[in-house]
Amino acid sequence: MSIERRNTERMTTRGSVRFELGGISHFGTMRNLSQxxxxxxxxxxxxxxxxxxxxxxxxxxxxxxRVAWQLGEAVGISFLIPVPSALVSELAMDDWSMRSDKRRGAANG
Structure with a gap:
């Protein structure tokens, strides 16, 4: 029997992120995100x-x-302070080209 420990909704993502672990900067692909x-x-x-x-x-x-778990090349990060739900929604947009256009427009406007 599997016990679900998450209490916030996960959103599928596929963007590249920079993260620091043990004082070393890494790049990876964020596969999902919740608050x-x-x-x-x-x-x-x-x-x-x-x-x-x-x-x-x-x-x-x-x-x-903090690192919650690691399985192969995947690592689960548990945030110390929840991130805003609007940020989760923005990063989980299905149309990534629209997201980059939206950011570009905000920077130009």
Whole structure:
């Protein structure tokens, strides 16, 4: 029997993110995101459960967390402070080209 420990909805993502783990900067693909945490895949990653992590979700916006689990190249990050639901929704948009157009328009407007 599997016990679901998540209490916030996960949204599927596929964007590249920069994150810092053990004082070392890494890049990976964020596969899902919720207000409480995220899953990132990154090759050749060695993480310790409980290790502090800083995930750059958007330029100028980072979320601090701890490693909750690691399975192969995937690592689960539990955020120390929930991220805003609007940010989760923005990063989970299905049409990534529209998202980049939206950001470009905001920067130009």
């Amino acid at each position: 409480a945490g995220c899953m990132i895949e990154s090759p050749n990653l060695a993480a310790e459960i409980g290790e502090r992590c800083e995930v750059t979700l958007l330029p100028g916006y980072s979320a601090s967390g």
